Amino acid sequence: MNKAVVMNVKKLYKSFGGNHILKGIGLTLHQGENLGIVGKSGIGKSVLIKCIVRLIEPDSGEVDVLGTNVLECNSNELNEIRKKVGYLFQGGALYDSMSVRENLFFPIRRTQFKDKKLDTEELIEQSLRSVGLLDAVDKMPSELSGGMKKRVALARTLILKPEIILYDEPTTGLDAVTSGEISELILKIREEYNTASIIITHDMKCARIATDNIKIMDDGIFRIEGTYDELSNTEEKEIRDFFI
Amino acid sequence: MAKINVSVAKLRFKGKLKVKEETRNFYNGIFIDLGELVLFTGKVIKQMFQPPLEFREFIKHGFLLGNKSLALVSVTGFIMGLVLTMQMNPVLTDFGAQTLLPGVIAVSMVRELGPVITGLICAGKISSGIAAEIAAMTVTEQIDAMEVSGTRPLSFVVASRVMATTLVVPILVIFADAFSLFGAFLAVNIFEDTSVELFVNRSFSLMGFVDLFPSTLKTVFFGFFIGLIGSYKGYTAGRGTESVGKAANLAVVEASLTIFVIDLIFVLITSIL
Numbered sequence: 001m002n003k004a005v006v007m008n009v010k011k012l013y014k015s016f017g018g019n020h021i022l023k024g025i026g027l028t029l030h031q032g033e034n035l036g037i038v039g040k041s042g043i044g045k046s047v048l049i050k051c052i053v054r055l056i057e058p059d060s061g062e063v064d065v066l067g068t069n070v071l072e073c074n075s076n077e078l079n080e081i082r083k084k085v086g087y088l089f090q091g092g093a094l095y096d097s098m099s100v101r102e103n104l105f106f107p108i109r110r111t112q113f114k115d116k117k118l119d120t121e122e123l124i125e126q127s128l129r130s131v132g133l134l135d136a137v138d139k140m141p142s143e144l145s146g147g148m149k150k151r152v153a154l155a156r157t158l159i160l161k162p163e164i165i166l167y168d169e170p171t172t173g174l175d176a177v178t179s180g181e182i183s184e185l186i187l188k189i190r191e192e193y194n195t196a197s198i199i200i201t202h203d204m205k206c207a208r209i210a211t212d213n214i215k216i217m218d219d220g221i222f223r224i225e226g227t228y229d230e231l232s233n234t235e236e237k238e239i240r241d242f243f244i
Numbered sequence: 245m246a247k248i249n250v251s252v253a254k255l256r257f258k259g260k261l262k263v264k265e266e267t268r269n270f271y272n273g274i275f276i277d278l279g280e281l282v283l284f285t286g287k288v289i290k291q292m293f294q295p296p297l298e299f300r301e302f303i304k305h306g307f308l309l310g311n312k313s314l315a316l317v318s319v320t321g322f323i324m325g326l327v328l329t330m331q332m333n334p335v336l337t338d339f340g341a342q343t344l345l346p347g348v349i350a351v352s353m354v355r356e357l358g359p360v361i362t363g364l365i366c367a368g369k370i371s372s373g374i375a376a377e378i379a380a381m382t383v384t385e386q387i388d389a390m391e392v393s394g395t396r397p398l399s400f401v402v403a404s405r406v407m408a409t410t411l412v413v414p415i416l417v418i419f420a421d422a423f424s425l426f427g428a429f430l431a432v433n434i435f436e437d438t439s440v441e442l443f444v445n446r447s448f449s450l451m452g453f454v455d456l457f458p459s460t461l462k463t464v465f466f467g468f469f470i471g472l473i474g475s476y477k478g479y480t481a482g483r484g485t486e487s488v489g490k491a492a493n494l495a496v497v498e499a500s501l502t503i504f505v506i507d508l509i510f511v512l513i514t515s516i517l
Contacts, residue, residue: 053392079394086393093389095381110395113296153389160393 003031006164006196007052012061014044014051021047022058023220027198029164034190034197036211036228038204038242043217045200046090049166052198053085054078066163083111086157086165086195090172092149094141094156101137104128104156111160127155130192131185147178154185158193165189167199171206183209204228204243216242284476288406291399301404309370309405310412314419316369317362321420324357325349325427333435342436346443347450349428355455358421360507363466366413367499371474374405375495378478379488387479402479406471413467414460454514462510466503473499 007029014022021044029035037045050056052063054070063070068081095103104124112118128134131151141149150170157165170186171179183206189195201207207214208228215222216231216239224231224239232243329349336342378401381387390397429443474495481491 055388055392079396082392082394087389089385089389091385093385095386095389096384106390107393107395110296110390110400111393156389157393 003033005029006031006066007198008062008064009048009052010062010064012048012051012063013059014047014056015059020220022051022061024061025217025221027215027222029196029198031196032190032194033213034186034199034211036207036214037198037200037217038202038207038214039217041202044220045217046168048217049087049168049198049200052166053082053087079111083160084163086160086162088150088154088157088165088167088170090169092141092146092153094144094149094153096141098141099137100128100133100139100141100144100152103141103152104159107156107160123159127159128152130158130189131155147174147182150174150182151185154189158189161193163195165195165197167197167201169200169202171201171203176205179203179206180209182206186210280480281473281476284479285472287398288402288472288475291396291403292407294396294399298400298404301400302407305405305408306412309373309408310415313366313369313412313416317365317416317420318423320361320365321353321358321423322427324361324420325353325424325429326431327427328352328357328424329428329431330434333431343446344450345432346425346428346438346446347448350425350447351450351455353424353428354421354451355459356507358424359417359459359463359466360503362417362420363413363463363470363503363507364500366409366416366466366470367503368496370409370413371470371495371499372492374409374471374474375477375481376488376492378402378475379481379491380478382478382481383483383485383488398479402475405475406468409471409474410464410467413470414463417460417463417466454517458510458514462506465506465510469502469506470499473502 005028007027009028010026011024012022012026013020013024025048027035037048039045047056051058051061052065052070054073058071061071065081066084068077070078070081073081094100095106098106101124104127105120108118108120108123124137125134128137131154133148133151133155136144136148136152141152144152154170167186171182174182183203186197186199186206187210190197197210199206199210201210211228213225214228214231215225217223224234224236226234228243231239234240329345332348333342333345336345336348378387381401387397387401390400425447428447429438429440432438432443477491477495477498481487
């Protein structure tokens with residue numbers, strides 16, 4: 001792939017007590033690439049992407065995001081990088097005391113408060129249109145279904161126009177139709193916003209639709225990498241089992 | 245038989261070691277917790293002055309917290325004033341010092357009982373509420389979502405609440421003091437006919453600057469720590485749903501204890517000065 005590298009993770013280690021979760025893991029993400037990460041539950045996939053944005057502090061390693069070494073940033077520099085890296089949480093993590101409009105307005109109000117000319121209504125409308133939920137603008141999170149919550153959470157991520165999006169199990173807990181729609185949406189977002197993404201998933205349909213490459217994680221490192229077709233037809237039964 | 249005795253002794257020895265280790269961990273835990281609270285306090289104070297300032301959140305929380313606690317604090321103050329007067333009246337009458345009753349009640353309520361009792365009520369009601377609310381946000385990853393979008397949740401979620409409690413608790417103490425004097429006035433009138441003017445004159449005759457200033461200043465600290473400890477416990481709550489209850493519970497215990505410690509420090513300083 002000749003496209004620019006937007007993220008480079010090298011030799012990342014993380015332990016909790018005596019439990020070694022990440023054992024020198026590394027990855028490279030290119031501009032416009034959708035990289036899937038697959039692995040058994042509890043293997044440390046979410047820990048990896050949380051370490052990338054320093055929601056969890058890694059023990060050692062290197063995380064280069066858009067040319068900045070994230071692990072050496074001070075809090076102001078880290079906030080600047082975080083604005084460029086969207087994160088979609090498993091449960092959506094919508095602010096339940098705020099309406100959909102306020103949820104979307106919140107990151108702009110907090111991060112771009114100096115820009116008085118910013119048309120926030122236009123940005124909110126654009127983000128909600130991208131995820132197909134323009135009608136829900138005045139609803140509260142408690143009035144939304146699981147799929148709608150994920151779409152709104154994605155719209156909230158998009159409002160800051162991120163260059164990279166980290167999806168933490170975007171289709172978990174959704175029915176097959178809705179999860180298919182979310183997977184298609186991930187592709188649409190890439191086209192529309194020109195983002196690169198890391199998609200952690202157990203949903204092989206999502207992996208097939210939304211990713212260009214898949215890495216399989218096992219015992220704190222990536223065991224194998226390839227496209228969906230390559231990995232699903234590999235001779236190794238253990239790898240093939242993920243795709244059944 | 246001898247082998248069994250040796251095994252029992254070994255088990256007892258291991259048991260003692262475990263207890264020692266647990267005790268050591270407990271005390272280490274307290275110091276680690278204290279250290280983290282100090283760091284957290286520093287961060288929160290820094291966030292209070294960093295733009296964008298959340299004035300609307302501050303007013304919203306101030307109004308909500310104050311409004312919700314006002315009735316409870318007022319009723320408690322009223323009952324305290326009433327009860328204290330009824331209990332002190334016979335004692336002072338025996339010494340022929342009945343005219344001092346309003347002044348004694350006013351000084352004891354304004355200097356000590358009003359602030360401490362209101363502080364304890366607020367520790368139970370406000371601190372636990374803040375801890376539970378923020379812990380629920382932590383559990384549902386809302387705090388992480390704010391953190392990861394660079395929106396500085398410490399400023400929006402914590403600093404606004406801490407500033408609100410710092411303002412609201414002293415106001416609540418003033419209400420509690422006022423209602424306690426009203427309760428005392430009613431109680432005094434059970435024993436003898438006293439006009440409002442005379443009661444007020446007698447109440448404030450024994451009170452000076454040294455009674456008012458330190459007691460008001462300490463309520464500012466009560467408010468600050470009630471908000472801070474509630475927020476800290478919520479912010480550092482674990483990931484399970486049980487951590488919400490645990491955070492609320494710990495917030496009440498630690499905020500109540502902190503109120504007594506602050507009170508003690510102020511009493512010591514005042515007595516030295």
